[in-house]
Amino acid sequence: MEWVNTIVQGVLTGGLYAMFAAGLSLIFGVMRLVNIAHGDFIVLAAYLALVVTETTGLDPLVSLIVVVPMMAAIGYVLQRGLLNLTLGDDLLPPLLVTFGLSVIIQNALLLKFTADSRRLQAGALEVASWDLGQGVSIGLLPLLQFVAAVVVIGALQALFYRTAFGRAFRATSDDPAVAQLMGLDNRHVFALAMALSLAVVAIAGVLLAVRANFDPSIGPARLIFGFEAVIIGGLGNLWGTLAGGIVLGVAQATGAKLDPGWQLLAGHLAFLLVLAVKPEGLFPRIRG
């Protein structure tokens, strides 16, 4: 039963990874941009929540009311003011500029908050858990993360396929020139996509920060987890991304169970294995 518990914990962690991945997948889908600073934005959201909770005394989860719109606004402005300038056939400009942003965010956070690791205090929520007997227990917080991931991905899916917003995103993704001819302002559509991406990042960042310690340097590893979940699940498939996150979470939990030093290694090896045998991912896009 110990193994069942390991797998359950891995699945729940996978929800968080899927949320890291969803924002990444969204902007790649809409504008073929890979945001190297994605993980650093997750950390930035965590620090924003830290400042909000410390100055207002709000509960971390309630602070989302402030942090989500702030991150969305940062995303919109960043895309309009900077990242739109980098889009084109050449992949180097967006890569270099987001790499630059990554270094800037890391060092700005280091200047402001030092390298000490921090954590959001969520009170009783942190330790609450259900004991299902036989060594299996489900923490309320990990469960909340997982449910949040399912809700976020479901909402994104509905937004993409059932709203005018989503139609604009898909149209721009399929052919930006024709979308523009049809009266869409691509610069605005891209900025909205980045705002949405960073709103998801805000939720992921706060949920990460109540569960684990964070410091300015942990961003790049979160980017890699998100990226691995996207590729394992298959490009362009949001539910596949959730499955990818779960595969990664379970692989890491299994590795950690065998030897604490193997946690991350097992996750990376699972990713490389999928890349070797099924490079298009486990659930490649079947529609849209």
Place this chain on the structure above:
Amino acid sequence: MSATAVQVRFADLRSEISLAAFATLVVALAFAPWWGGRDDLRLLGDIFAHVALASLWNLLAGYAGLVSVGQQAFVGLGGYMLFALTILADVPPLWAIPLAGLVGAIASIPVAALVFRLRGHYFAIGTWVVAEVFRLLASQVSALGGGSGTSLPASVVTAIAETRAMREFVVYWIALALAVAIIALILLLLRSRYGLALTAIRDNELAARSNGVDVIRVKLVIYVFTACGTAMVGALIFLQKLRISPDAAFSVNDWTAFVIFITVIGGIGRIEGPIIGTIVFFALRQTLADQGPVYLLMLGAVAIVVMLKAPKGIWGVIVDKLDWQIFPLQRRVVLPPAQNPTRSSP
């Protein structure tokens, strides 16, 4: 017009003069132990390592279009091979550098088999994941200190040379020789058939393929060559530092982000770019080093501004204004009857 009637030349008078000036500079630098202090030698050694790393990344991304953000995999591998070969296999430290290059080249083949399945941005992050795997594997090797790393033992250090001054000279000369050799090899490579193939791929991959260029093979050759060079530079860097740890050896910021910034600031897709970029990087570092993270913040900002305002970099601007190359790569077709050199491209 028969094939023998046309000659292709690279050099013109100006490039011959500037090459001669560069050669003079290299000779002057080779005598640095006689005119420079210990700190000068250390700084110059660091500069040579960065010039070499940036030149190799420039070849990979600027010429072959393989935008990797995982070159720290080979820097770290090279560094760890130096420590493994000297500590565990008693290989003389100076021999460990070429052997590290060989191991880097061999290791890069299976890595390429995996990451070449990914396109564009996903290739970039895929190479980063491989570097993370290397880092985690290195931290599992308890004979080399595991996660906290290890120092080069005194017996290995004295095997470089008996006195400390002589050791510093030797390591300095290796750094200079490696940087010059890497630039020279890249120059020769770009002047060969591979250089033509790379130019064709850069301009239009589909057209290159339909003209018979084996795109995958050319890219693989460049990837393996770069991995070999990067691993040798990695061995050199940790011979300079005498201490290694997984986090230092496989640092994405030190060995990839800053190297990319250097290349872009100096001018990507030009041999001279990485040299100019390294000078800017060290000028920033020497003036702002006391400010801690501020200089890294500045470096990121400068790289972004250069990318957006002058994507060809500092050297690109100079070339556009003066039409001048230190290392001539432009092919000039010489027609025998008129003896008039005309340029193959504007």
